[in-house]
Amino acid sequence: MATHKLLLLPGDGIGPEVMGEVKRLIGWINAQGLAHFETEEGLVGGAAYDASKQSITDATMAMASAADAVIFGAVGGPKWDSVPYEARPEAGLLRLRKDLGLFANLRPAVCYPALAEASSLKREVVEGLDIMIVRELTGGVYFGEPKTITDLGNGQKRAIDTQVYDTYEIERIARVAFDLARKRRNKLTSMEKRNVMKSGVLWNEVVTQVHAREYKDVQLEHQLADSGGMNLVKAPKQFDVIVTDNLFGDMLSDIAAMLTGSLGMLPSASLGEIDATSRKRKSLFEPVHGSAPDIAGKGLANPIAMISSFGMALRYSFDLGALADKVDAAIAAVLAKGMRTADIKSEGTTAVSTSQMGEAILKEL
């Protein structure tokens, strides 16, 4: 059996707690002989800053580069609000994305039937919702240069950020999105602001070309990002796969996640290009939720998003789709039995802690 190398980066806040439940799952998979994972662990975010004054060290980056997949918890918290900008906790995550070339961020927004009531939206609007947001993750305003604050004198400063997109960056993310649409309901919606941004004009043009050349069988639609956001709130079930740039993807995927009422449940995958020789790709898996410093260390965190992110690793990095299906089924089963962490607790359900939830999922498996 092949050995898969994982780098675990728990990070800050509830990161270590939810990662604990993934470690338990990995131990079980190894013990059962279903696969063979070798794990290393490293520091990222505030935890790394406390140890090394950097949000991630070169040594940890080297480990990430050598791993078959990175499993990431969450970073940040008020404790690090005033560390130097270049060393802020988020910088560690951004460096991982950029240096590993993880250009494709897959964020499913699924409304678990058992949780439809937890949404602020009406049940009929979100029940059965199943969207996949494909966000470009290594370009755009996140990384474009210049990115500066200049002192102009007279008490005036000027801040500049730059949104840059090249044709190839749009092509490759479009292909990821079209391929996913083919495996789903065959519909792709591309979102940009071509009426205001030149990057939106190019985005629209390139997605249209890739469609015409390679994916005529997929239904393609374009929406402006602002009305796309409106439509997400008004009638989200009209969407199957959405493809959009880094910044719009940040906003829109968070909104889509919130619609489902299942924020503590949603995973994400960040994927690099497939290497022509090894047929492997770099990858990182992280929950959509943040580090939630207010509830850290109390056993209150919901480990499902983290476990489900590991499920995406099984599916997208290790070709263990059947095992991933079993993990998903185990999650659905414990929810059906009424087990709930505090974030999704409602009347008539049973409150469980982080570790009780992790155990219950393992027991289902």
Added chain:
Amino acid sequence: MATHKLLLLPGDGIGPEVMGEVKRLIGWINAQGLAHFETEEGLVGGAAYDASKQSITDATMAMASAADAVIFGAVGGPKWDSVPYEARPEAGLLRLRKDLGLFANLRPAVCYPALAEASSLKREVVEGLDIMIVRELTGGVYFGEPKTITDLGNGQKRAIDTQVYDTYEIERIARVAFDLARKRRNKLTSMEKRNVMKSGVLWNEVVTQVHAREYKDVQLEHQLADSGGMNLVKAPKQFDVIVTDNLFGDMLSDIAAMLTGSLGMLPSASLGEIDATSRKRKSLFEPVHGSAPDIAGKGLANPIAMISSFGMALRYSFDLGALADKVDAAIAAVLAKGMRTADIKSEGTTAVSTSQMGEAILKEL
């Protein structure tokens, strides 16, 4: 009685229809001697392109500049999808905003009790919602240079947009927002992405300074724009006034509008700086909804957002607050009587056309 000069720019799609109802209202105000408005009319957007191959002419810009307020309908539609980029319908609106210096865009998101059911959100989440979004309107990625698409050869192009903010731009929009908060529930939430964007860092810093220097009595809070978007969907009533940049404001105000279930009802005001000598400011008023080409010319459009935008003109440009209150009350009264245009029609209410709605509001007055 002073004469107020208005420039009416109906634009495209349903623009002319809804503007028709404002003209009727202006006629009535003049006839009653409540104020004295002189109106001129001009072309903008696709209508201007058809006449002059430009989305707005210099002559119309001169009229806008000379007017005490511009009343704007809506622009755009599939008919103009392939006109040259510089002449696209939206360019006319963007030029008006930029050349008139309309840096402060006020977008109230109010949930009319009679319409709470029309929202995709649960009644208890949106009933009584009353937010004011203050969007910076003449800076950021909308106007920053470079803004280009370059051919790199080899089938590759590079698109660049630039987000630029100077201290003074952030200061003046923050003051508008703090002043509004003082007249409302005294709470301001500032949104940016300081964890990724340098403009977010400067935005956060300047808003914090303006608060400390001039508005200590107002409660100030900062949220990252992505989690701010989430909070808008999850629990919008936590907000009073929100201040944010041009692009985030575009997205967040559309989402806030959609929450209310009252998109066809929401007005907006765009204001310039107060001239030190004349004490006047340039201003433009437009509905939040677009040109809705699919229903144009059918008498189906809801004129309330346009009428209510004119109400904002009465309040913000002509110091006719009492008359504005009457217009708002008349709108609430026709809704309470169950009159509804198609967009907000629900069981047990009476369907009316654009002009019937306009007439009914006048009758209430």
